[in-house]
Amino acid sequence: MNLEKITPEELVDGFMVPAHLTDEQRRTANLQLANVRQKRMAERSQQEKLYGQLLQLKIQMEDYIRQDTYDPKKSFSHFLNSYIELLQKKKNEVASELAIHKTKLSQLLSGHREPSEEIFIRLELHSNRFIPAHHWFRLSVKKQEHALMTNSSLRNRERAHVKAGIELAL
């Protein structure tokens, strides 16, 4: 069906048909938009900024969770550090809000302690359910999976315990 025969309502549900602009018109249009946005950005509330920052953090977590690769820089502790930084709260304050000892929070933030299921759920509730527990959980699992797959000493040690295995051939 030709686009000319489609109703405007249907066009906007399935298309973005661009207007043709000359280079000069495009430069002017970009300038107009930049000016309008500059004003809007100056008027943003703290709540709006926090929402945007938390949404960015959540999206970055989701994108990393979906990746097949493991990146040690994007650990549970990395995202927990980012989360606390965005809230602009002291670590002691966050520890108190999560009802965990400040030493435990420090260990979680440094990666010296693995988080428990309770921590995942408390973080979900702390974020007003904005960042679900399973996001935090999957970050942790990704690290565990990498450790399992790359721990050759454990694999060698455990080999001694397997007395027999199945025979498998094509």
Added chain:
Amino acid sequence: MYLLYIGVNPPAYVKAVIEPLTSSDLSKLTPRDFYFNWKDFEDTDLWKLRLQDSNEILAAMSLTGFPSESRIEINLIASRRNNVGPEKQYDRVAGCLIGWACRLAVGKYGVDACVSLTPKTQLINYYKNKYSMLSAGTQLYVDGPTLYQLIQTYIDHEPGEDNP
């Protein structure tokens, strides 16, 4: 994310995915099926939308990023010809792609994220009404809470949260 399948009564949500368009996909985007010459957009950031359980491309989108302005511009969106007019089976196609552009913008630019487009003049009001876009002269744009809402409506929305 979910499209709305209107080929059944009552309409039902069906799972869809948006992925980067590969060079082999590009050859499938013929003007006969997708209305435009997509090879002209080869140097832009190209995405495709398909149902989760099908490899057939339902729609495609071309984007250009403007990092210095924390902005992503939607150059073009087109649905496959067999999902247009009387044969149309799926709703929310452009909404999901626009929502995806918004999600990409927030992932990259955070709180400063903006998505813009320059539709044909006669369609401007329709985009404003359907996607709550604002006018900045020639271009339409979305940022802040309205942009976050588009992500919520089209990308994070789970069926059951409301009725189709």
